[in-house]
Amino acid sequence: MRRLILSTLVIALVGVWAVHFAHSRTSAVAAVRHADDGGLTLPLKANSVRFVAIGDNGTADSSEYQVGEQMQKVQQISKFSFVIMLGDNLYGGSSAGDYASRFERPYKALLDEGVLFYAALGNHDDQNEISYAGFHMEGHRYYTHIEGNVEFFVLDSNYMDGAQLDWLQQELQKSVAPWKIAYFHHPLYSSGKTHGSSRDLRTVLEPILDKYGVNVVFSGHDHVYERVYPQNGILYFVMGSSGKLRNGDLRNDSLKAAGFDTDRSFLVGEITGDDFYFQVISRTGQTVDSGVFKRQALSAAGEESDAIPGSN
Amino acid sequence: MNSPGKLFTTSLLVLLILSIFVLAGSAKSGNQSDPDAQALQNFRNRIDQYMDIHHRADAKVPHIKPTQSAQKIIDRRHAFAAEIIKERGAVKEGNIFTPEIDAYFDRLIHSAYQANTRGINATLECLNSINQEELKPNALYPEGAEYTPMPPTILLHVPDLPLELEYRVVNKDLILRDREANVIVDILRNAITPPPGRKLCDD
Numbered sequence: 001m002r003r004l005i006l007s008t009l010v011i012a013l014v015g016v017w018a019v020h021f022a023h024s025r026t027s028a029v030a031a032v033r034h035a036d037d038g039g040l041t042l043p044l045k046a047n048s049v050r051f052v053a054i055g056d057n058g059t060a061d062s063s064e065y066q067v068g069e070q071m072q073k074v075q076q077i078s079k080f081s082f083v084i085m086l087g088d089n090l091y092g093g094s095s096a097g098d099y100a101s102r103f104e105r106p107y108k109a110l111l112d113e114g115v116l117f118y119a120a121l122g123n124h125d126d127q128n129e130i131s132y133a134g135f136h137m138e139g140h141r142y143y144t145h146i147e148g149n150v151e152f153f154v155l156d157s158n159y160m161d162g163a164q165l166d167w168l169q170q171e172l173q174k175s176v177a178p179w180k181i182a183y184f185h186h187p188l189y190s191s192g193k194t195h196g197s198s199r200d201l202r203t204v205l206e207p208i209l210d211k212y213g214v215n216v217v218f219s220g221h222d223h224v225y226e227r228v229y230p231q232n233g234i235l236y237f238v239m240g241s242s243g244k245l246r247n248g249d250l251r252n253d254s255l256k257a258a259g260f261d262t263d264r265s266f267l268v269g270e271i272t273g274d275d276f277y278f279q280v281i282s283r284t285g286q287t288v289d290s291g292v293f294k295r296q297a298l299s300a301a302g303e304e305s306d307a308i309p310g311s312n
Numbered sequence: 313m314n315s316p317g318k319l320f321t322t323s324l325l326v327l328l329i330l331s332i333f334v335l336a337g338s339a340k341s342g343n344q345s346d347p348d349a350q351a352l353q354n355f356r357n358r359i360d361q362y363m364d365i366h367h368r369a370d371a372k373v374p375h376i377k378p379t380q381s382a383q384k385i386i387d388r389r390h391a392f393a394a395e396i397i398k399e400r401g402a403v404k405e406g407n408i409f410t411p412e413i414d415a416y417f418d419r420l421i422h423s424a425y426q427a428n429t430r431g432i433n434a435t436l437e438c439l440n441s442i443n444q445e446e447l448k449p450n451a452l453y454p455e456g457a458e459y460t461p462m463p464p465t466i467l468l469h470v471p472d473l474p475l476e477l478e479y480r481v482v483n484k485d486l487i488l489r490d491r492e493a494n495v496i497v498d499i500l501r502n503a504i505t506p507p508p509g510r511k512l513c514d515d
Binding site for chain 1: 376379381428434435437455458459460461463465467472475478
């Protein structure tokens with residue numbers, strides 16, 4: 001009798017673990033914590049790649065400056081070395097004064113400490129921005145930059161023509177970076193009521209991102225924060241509220257894994273080994289989402305291997 | 313019973329009639345494809361002519377490296393645009409989009425809509441507030457104005473452009489723009505069928 005109970009218990013335990021493991025493979029984001037203590041709790045490991053993501057930030061109003069101040073507080077703890085800008089860097093920015101009020105002043109403390117900003121173009125950005133040294137685009141609408149074991153692919157989603165798609169395929173094909181992160185302005189997946197998913201862009205871009213093993217994608221455009229459930233093993237973020245905000249704009253649909261649409265925010269990322277840690281911090285310093293994403297390695301045939309559940 | 317000579321003549325006649333039909337058919341199908349090829353070649357020639365002007369103007373304005381000075385970037389582009397505008401003079405609408413090329417683009421854009429109407433409409437989700445009166449060939453594209461993204465499906469159907477140029481949609485019109493100089497090269501009016509019920513873009 002005791003043996004029967006023991007066997008049943010073992011079978012039940014195996015079943016629970018199997019279900020848990022299957023779910024972890026699908027979601028790939030483990031142990032997401034929704035803290036509000038404001039403390040930065042990434043691993044903060046030595047030699048990791050740490051960065052901040054901001055989107056739709058260039059408004060020049062007080063909210064952009066307040067987000068800049070919170071980024072500076074994070075910098076004092078984490079010493080991140082660069083910021084990725086997801087577009088709409090300078091709203092209406094066609095004069096030299098706009099570059100100062102929408103970029104140089106809000107992030108002055110970070111710029112003074114040598115933090116580098118790498119920009120993508122949004123639908124409010126002027127072509128002139130590609131020549132502005134502060135955005136590190138080196139005269140290109142789309143480009144890559146490598147940070148440690150991560151290669152970032154920066155795209156111009158305003159104009160996704162054949163030339164850009166060919167370039168992206170070639171760059172991804174020759175990339176040897178274990179982590180591949182793409183960022184551009186218009187989201188392939190979004191629960192934003194105002195814009196939502198860019199379906200036409202998704203038609204041409206997603207097959208390439210899937211084929212060449214991109215791990216994480218950041219976009220803006222919808223003025224909210226959203227973490228989308230992984231799609232074909234890729235983790236998608238919408239971070240379009242680092243300056244602009246569309247209060248209450250997030251739809252509760254099947255895409256949304258987590259979201260924040262009641263204040264401005266920015267995302268802190270840290271990549272160490274096969275783990276990508278993220279923490280989203282609001283304008284007032286509260287943590288509104290965090291978690292860890294395990295990299296899914298691609299085999300030579302281009303098929304994803306098992307994702308191992310992570311921990312936080 | 314027919315004589316062998318008569319049979320031969322009849323066969324020759326049938327063959328002749330068949331040949332006429334086949335030749336007529338192939339000529340007809342040739343006429344269908346030629347207008348597109350001719351229009352494309354004409355379009356490319358006109359783009360090449362514009363690019364000659366672009367390169368000449370570019371050479372007259374000192375180049376700058378990426379700089380921290382936004383003013384230098386802005387000044388350079390204004391000077392570049394001024395050179396292009398001066399050289400093109402009183403260029404008129406239709407300088408690139410001739411009636412023949414206009415019809416060709418209509419066909420291409422129509423086939424793009426057939427391929428993905430939903431996707432195109434989703435991209436063209438809101439109305440641009442740009443005053444259509446401001447859009448003229450050889451004028452500056454309104455600075456600081458919002459940019460309606462180009463639907464990728466349309467981009468995959470229309471001819472590729474040199475990297476210095478781009479297509480832009482402003483409500484119903486397709487603009488050909490020099491992206492480096494911010495000069496409107498030409499306008500194709502009413503090329504786009506906007507989705508119904510759009511509101512002004514306000515983000």
